[in-house]
Amino acid sequence: MAVTLNLVGAGHVGRVLGRLLARQGGVDIGQVLTRSAASARQAVDFVGAGQPVERYDQLQVAQVHVLAVGDDQIGIACAALAAAVPLAGSIVFHCSGALASTHLQAARDAGALVASVHPIRSFADPAAVADHFDGTYCGVEGDAAALAVLIPALEAIGAQPVPIDAGAKTVYHAAAVFASNYLVTVLDAALRAYQAAGVPEDVARRMAQPLAFESMANVFRLGAATALSGPIARGDMATVARQQQAVSQWHAPTGDLYRDLVAPTTALARKKSR
Structure with missing residues (x-):
């Protein structure tokens, strides 16, 4: 059975991960939330799947939520997500290279498993990255049960996950x-x-x-x-x-x-x- 995934924030990193996971199969993209309806539609067009939304209350329950937002927005987005969607038993992860999964405390308090996944690439050209993602190293850390789901999914899209110490993330x-x-x-x-x-x-x-x-x-x-x-x-x-x-x-x-x-x-x- 496919895993349902919501994408919150759809800049270059979020779009690439969304496209790769959708292509690979085993993942159903649910909602794609960005700051505007236009950018959400553009992201859905790039990913090739999903429903564009522009408000947190439009999100539906999903097994995985990706917070692909800027570092200064991670805590805010996490709190908004936890307030809008039941998270018990789901996985919430962000894509920051500088912040640990501990910044997702609002999701953890709501019953979610949390993690971070940081692809070590330049995403200046998202289409090119998506076409040549094989071998990309990803620093990962977080709850063991979350990583048990995320690591195989990352390996399926060609990534090489590398566990890191959350306390040394910076x-x-x-x-x-x-x-x-x-x-x-x-x-x-x-x-x-x-x-x-x-x-x-x-x-x-x-x-x-x-x-x-x-x-x-x-x-x-x-x-x-x-x-x-x-x-x-x-x-x-x-x-x-x-x-x-x-x-x-x-x-x-x-x-x-x-x-x-x-x-x-x-x-x-x-x-x-x-």
């Missing part, structure tokens, strides 16, 4: 910032430093690319400590000191960034030596 989300956002910041510093030495920007990109690509490939193939190279890995702290001074004289904020990276890189080098 640190888990910061991992993506380190792996993506801050990596871009450090590469920007490298490109600007090349340009300060007279290298044209387009050439600087070509010079930095093989270093960056090979370093990342080595991290994922060998581990971070083994992949580390350069003056700190060699114990050449005199060179490090000269570089820090030169970078600070050229551009003080970038010098601060260089300085702040010395200690953690030195600690990583100690692991390499061991």
Whole structure:
């Protein structure tokens, strides 16, 4: 028998999950609730199933409710859902990478099982993600009975669920910032430093690319400590000191960034030596 699922919030993540679950079978999409009738209809068109609604009191009872709303709306949406729909025995989960399932306390108080499911992807192009979702890692946490239902459903649409510690959810989300956002910041510093030495920007990109690509490939193939190279890995702290001074004289904020990276890189080098 198919599981009934309501979708509350239908941005990129919600639409993709709705389409994939509807395609896979075994899930009947019930209502799709968004802030306006027009956006709800657009979401239903993308998902290919469901009934568009724009008020919580239009939602019907379902076995699963997905809160695919912004982080600042999760608590509000959960409370509104609990006030409008009987939740006893159902599953309520959200898709935030930064917040734990504990933010669904209103649903838990109403008798629901709660969880969070965070697909680790960029959803800038929802149609492309839906067509190439296989292998997508999803950080999951929450009530064991909820995960017992959600994990097989995620695996059926090609996801790779990874259990995480709910108490470390914010640190888990910061991992993506380190792996993506801050990596871009450090590469920007490298490109600007090349340009300060007279290298044209387009050439600087070509010079930095093989270093960056090979370093990342080595991290994922060998581990971070083994992949580390350069003056700190060699114990050449005199060179490090000269570089820090030169970078600070050229551009003080970038010098601060260089300085702040010395200690953690030195600690990583100690692991390499061991």
